[in-house]
Amino acid sequence: MFLYVIAIIASSFLLKFVLKTSLVQILKKWWRLFEDGCYVYQFYRVPQFNHNMQENQLYRKVCTYLNSLPCVEDSDFTNLFSGDKSNEINLVLDSNQIVVDNFLSARVCWINEQDENTGLKSLVMKIRKNDKRRILQPYLQHIHSVFDEIEQRKKEVRLFLNVDNEPQRNGRWRSVPFTHPATFETIVMDADLKNKVKSDLENFQKSKQYYHRLGKVWKRSYLLYGPSGTGKSTFIAGVANMLNYDVYDVDLSKVTDDSDLKMLLLQTTNKSLIVIEDLDSYLGNKSTAVSLSGILNFMDGIFSCCGEERIMIFTVNNKDQIDPTVLRPGRIDVHIHFPLCDFNAFKSLANSHLGLKDHKLFPQVEEIFQTGAVLSPAEIGEIMISNRSSPTRALKSVISALHINTESRAANRHARRLSESGSVRTVEETGDSGIFCKDGVRDFKKLYGLLRIRSGRKDPSFEFDTSDKDNSRHDN
Ligand SMILES: Nc1ncnc2c1ncn2[C@@H]1O[C@H](COP(=O)(O)OP(=O)(O)OP(=O)(O)O)[C@@H](O)[C@H]1O
Numbered sequence: 001m002f003l004y005v006i007a008i009i010a011s012s013f014l015l016k017f018v019l020k021t022s023l024v025q026i027l028k029k030w031w032r033l034f035e036d037g038c039y040v041y042q043f044y045r046v047p048q049f050n051h052n053m054q055e056n057q058l059y060r061k062v063c064t065y066l067n068s069l070p071c072v073e074d075s076d077f078t079n080l081f082s083g084d085k086s087n088e089i090n091l092v093l094d095s096n097q098i099v100v101d102n103f104l105s106a107r108v109c110w111i112n113e114q115d116e117n118t119g120l121k122s123l124v125m126k127i128r129k130n131d132k133r134r135i136l137q138p139y140l141q142h143i144h145s146v147f148d149e150i151e152q153r154k155k156e157v158r159l160f161l162n163v164d165n166e167p168q169r170n171g172r173w174r175s176v177p178f179t180h181p182a183t184f185e186t187i188v189m190d191a192d193l194k195n196k197v198k199s200d201l202e203n204f205q206k207s208k209q210y211y212h213r214l215g216k217v218w219k220r221s222y223l224l225y226g227p228s229g230t231g232k233s234t235f236i237a238g239v240a241n242m243l244n245y246d247v248y249d250v251d252l253s254k255v256t257d258d259s260d261l262k263m264l265l266l267q268t269t270n271k272s273l274i275v276i277e278d279l280d281s282y283l284g285n286k287s288t289a290v291s292l293s294g295i296l297n298f299m300d301g302i303f304s305c306c307g308e309e310r311i312m313i314f315t316v317n318n319k320d321q322i323d324p325t326v327l328r329p330g331r332i333d334v335h336i337h338f339p340l341c342d343f344n345a346f347k348s349l350a351n352s353h354l355g356l357k358d359h360k361l362f363p364q365v366e367e368i369f370q371t372g373a374v375l376s377p378a379e380i381g382e383i384m385i386s387n388r389s390s391p392t393r394a395l396k397s398v399i400s401a402l403h404i405n406t407e408s409r410a411a412n413r414h415a416r417r418l419s420e421s422g423s424v425r426t427v428e429e430t431g432d433s434g435i436f437c438k439d440g441v442r443d444f445k446k447l448y449g450l451l452r453i454r455s456g457r458k459d460p461s462f463e464f465d466t467s468d469k470d471n472s473r474h475d476n
């Protein structure tokens with residue numbers, strides 16, 4: 001019994017010693033040396049420079065790939081560098097260190113070598129001969145795609161604008177850094193819809209092979225439709241920031257003719273968002289020199305054959321007035337509705353703008369929404385921002401604004417009825433915009449400085465058209 005107790009105490013001390021010291025690591029190293037002796041290996045060297053002393057691009061790619069691996073932390077010696085962003089620290093492998101990577105259940109060792117005499121660096125890959133045939137090609141492919149992903153994330157996003165067509169100017173696009181702070185997370189929209197859009201975008205990014213197999217241009221087109229101030233432009237900024245894609249904002253009023261539009265498209269780069277805002281204001285209207293067929297060809301993407309991975313986004317306020325040929329499958333793949341605020345959207349805004357998850361005035365707000373009051377997220381957001389020091393005051397202001405909206409809509413309806421009976425002219429006839437022609441306007445304007453409000457109809461929130469039936473969902 002005594003011996004038994006002694007054995008337990010001794011083994012617990014031994015265990016503590018093993019865990020506290022590096023004995024486990026030492027044993028692992030010995031085991032690896034023993035294992036290495038049992039296999040035949042193939043070595044591949046990736047030098048930093050080729051024979052003409054030009055930089056070997058593969059070396060840069062492998063370096064970036066290896067430094068991104070979590071197991072870099074496990075190497076005996078690692079350098080720490082500050083990154084581009086504040087608080088960012090990058091781990092960089094030191095010379096003559098070994099990194100062990102795992103790929104398709106095979107072990108791949110990388111040794112970061114530096115020649116003592118010349119100082120030239122190279123990376124040496126060591127894989128078992130048994131695994132060579134199976135993993136070499138896919139592994140190198142994997143390194144390429146991880147590198148591309150990392151580069152894409154690091155890239156500075158730029159906003160391109162088409163300038164007037166002046167002969168002395170080189171190229172039609174001018175660019176500035178894209179610094180819009182919107183992210184996909186800050187956009188207020190139905191959570192289910194947001195997830196669907198997000199996974200649609202992510203699927204698109206991964207579908208290179210799929211599009212190639214089908215012989216289709218690797219592009220996807222989205223139509224964002226809804227009243228003013230519902231977040232369409234903000235959504236575009238959020239997508240650009242999420243995907244790290246450049247944004248090409250096409251101003252159709254500056255396009256001189258159809259071939260100029262083709263030229264603009266040809267001068268866009270891969271991994272970009274090509275945006276035409278307020279498309280409805282250009283269709284069948286003289287504000288652009290581009291014809292309908294010019295716009296249709298642009299949307300079809302036959303001129304984007306020289307590039308890949310582009311997302312086209314068109315915004316409109318009302319899609320009912322748009323020629324159906326413009327919206328046909330292939331030209332527009334996904335329709336996304338941006339509705340005016342309902343109570344759920346209001347709660348999201350109250351949470352993000354005022355930090356309120358609940359409040360005693362919420363039931364009152366819900367009640368007014370049920371009477372059919374409508375304001376855009378922009379309008380409600382603006383009231384909240386102006387009153388953010390007092391959440392209760394902010395909510396009371398929202399309630400007042402919603403009341404004014406309900407009363408104005410009722411007054412508008414009444415005026416329309418009178419107009420139909422021939423006694424009074426409607427707001428449309430007088431040229432005033434919506435509710436602001438009524439007395440309530442001054443109170444309303446006092447609450448915040450927004451001038452535009454339009455009512456919207458309830459439309460399906462997310463529609464994949466017939467070309468994408470599997471994914472289609474109608475929210476109505
Ligand atoms: N759904 C939303 N989520 C987050 N913010 C929003 C949303 N809708 C509007 N906003 C805010 O309102 C302002 C105006 O929105 P935005 O410009 O995106 O509207 P829009 O739909 O593009 O309007 P328009 O049709 O007039 O161009 C932005 O500052 C944005 O922050």
Ligand SMILES: [Mg+2]
Pocket residue numbers: 232233234277315
């Ligand atoms: Mg907009």
